[in-house]
Amino acid sequence: MKFMKKVLGIALLLAVVAIGGLYWLGTRDDATTGPVAAGADGAALIERGRYLALAGNCMACHTSRGGKALAGGTPIPTPFGTVYGPNITPDAETGIGAWTADDFWQALHNGKSRDGTLLYPAFPYTEYTRVTRSDADALFAYLRSVPAVSQPSRPPELDFPYNQRALLAAWRALYFKPGVQEPDPGQSVQWNRGRYLVEGLGHCAACHTPRNSLGATRSADALAGGLIPVLDWYAPPLTNDMGAGMGRWTAQDIATLLKTGISRHSTVSGPMAEVVLGSTQHLSDEDALAIGVYIKSLPATPAAGATGAGAAxxxxxxxxxxxxxxxxxxxxxxxxxxxxxxxxxxxxxxxxxxxxxxxxxxxxxxxxxxxxxxxxxxxxxxxxxxxxxxxxxxxxxxxxxxxxxxxxxxxxxxxxxxxxxxxxxx
Structure with a gap:
């Protein structure tokens, strides 16, 4: 009996240590801040931020249909319930008017709100963490320049136990590691720019990578295509698979699709049509082509999921x-x-x-x-x-x-x- 109590005590201690370790991993911050954009020309910084907001498609989640720009309220359906895009106008009470540039950086880079609250990953901080501090500051400067709207953010409506925000610590410990994306010195400036846009602000993996049962993207199938949860649209592979991916496309074909919505291989529809309309058509020709160059460098990984047998x-x-x-x-x-x-x-x-x-x-x-x-x-x-x-x-x-x-x-x-x-x- 004494031996069993000792074993149970050790097991309990190990469980507490494991839970504590998960909580620490899931709530830790990356202290890296990078150079702050202080002293930059205000108008130029705001304009740069405006362009980055378009590249990141911020309006899609933070502007409800018929609502005021960036005032929030857009429903974001997930398999776990509905999350609503918050107000990110500079209203001091209901928006981010009381935030500092450091607070905004913490949200993008560490996935935490101003008061340290863990953010749900419907906000793609898992990708935005790669954004540089200077770009985060430019985005913040732009958001501070838009008209303030007094509109309280709507709280998420999630099923139990996903509405228990403390559980995000375990999810983050398993699936999130903050860190700015460093350039690859072995690749061209154009390739690095394309990777930065695809894997960071563009958060392409949010749709084009399949997810596991807990809603995390499956890193082994990065950009290999996947069904968009709840919306019932399929985001095709961005890998160079010849059958279902980009194998037959050129970098310019990809750039043309992003800028116009059409190419000689396909026409966008569904959620991607909204992305082109609100975001990628506004990319510079250089950035659109850089994305194409990066995507064409991806391996010819087969599309995730089987296609099944042919018809009779x-x-x-x-x-x-x-x-x-x-x-x-x-x-x-x-x-x-x-x-x-x-x-x-x-x-x-x-x-x-x-x-x-x-x-x-x-x-x-x-x-x-x-x-x-x-x-x-x-x-x-x-x-x-x-x-x-x-x-x-x-x-x-x-x-x-x-x-x-x-x-x-x-x-x-x-x-x-x-x-x-x-x-x-x-």
Missing amino acids: PAAMELGSKLYLQQCAQCHQPDGKGSGSAWPALASNPTVTAPSAVNAIRMVLDGGYAPATAANPRPHGMPPFGQVLNDNDIAMLVSYIRGSWGNQAGGVTPLEVKRARASSTLN
Whole structure:
């Protein structure tokens, strides 16, 4: 009995030490601050911050539909509940008017609010930690220059136990390590700039990397594509996989897509259309190309997730007839499209992705590329959800996923039914 008590006592002590260690790891700060941008020209600093805010797409999460700019309120759905973008205008009571540049740096770099509260990683500090101190100060200067709006930030609505903020310490200990991204001296200035934008302010991994059951990105599948939780859109791989990734793209193709929303290989839709509209179209040509150069340097890692078996011959035959009736006039019988107006379906990442959900939703709902400065009047695709039934759409999408060299899996009517349930035309 005495021996068992001793064993239990040691086990309890070890558990306390382990929990304490996790808490320390999850709440520790990186003391690195880097050079502060003091003394810089005010107008130039604000303008630089404005550009960085566009590059980071701050408006997307901090401006609600129909609301005041950067005053918060945007719902951010997650598998654990809903988080709302906070007010980041310079209002002293409800925004960040009482914050200092150090407070703002702590939020971006260490994932902590002004009072030390751990922030939920719906705010992508896991990527923003790579932002330099000088860029953080420029962002802060810009946010201090926008009109102040008195609007209290809405608290998160999360399920238990995810609403217990103290548990974030364990999550952070497992999945977050603060640290500014240092340039790679073995790479070009252009490559380093592209990596900085992709892995930092652009937080591309937030959508293009699959997540585990606790919502952390899976580092082993970095930028290998993934289904965006709750939104039911698939973000394609940014790796150079020839089947579903960027293998057939050039750096300039990628830059063109970011600036215009269209390229010879594909057209953006869904959440990425919003990113192009609100963020990447405003990038300089140099930054857009730098992103393309960095992405083209990524390995040819296969897309995360299996594509499944191809469709049966009978389904392909019926899908071919539907394609010739409904699609070939624009996308051409050979699937090569027609200029930038009607994108190619052959080797199109939207079509060849492991998940067919994007292709299904485009057939169901149709849609437009974003209206950008370089492409102000994009061509649209009509919806077919009211014309074709679930079986027809399944055969049609199976056909385009298995033709012209595409080798993606077939689609079932059940997959179409599920996509139709979240269709914008329901």
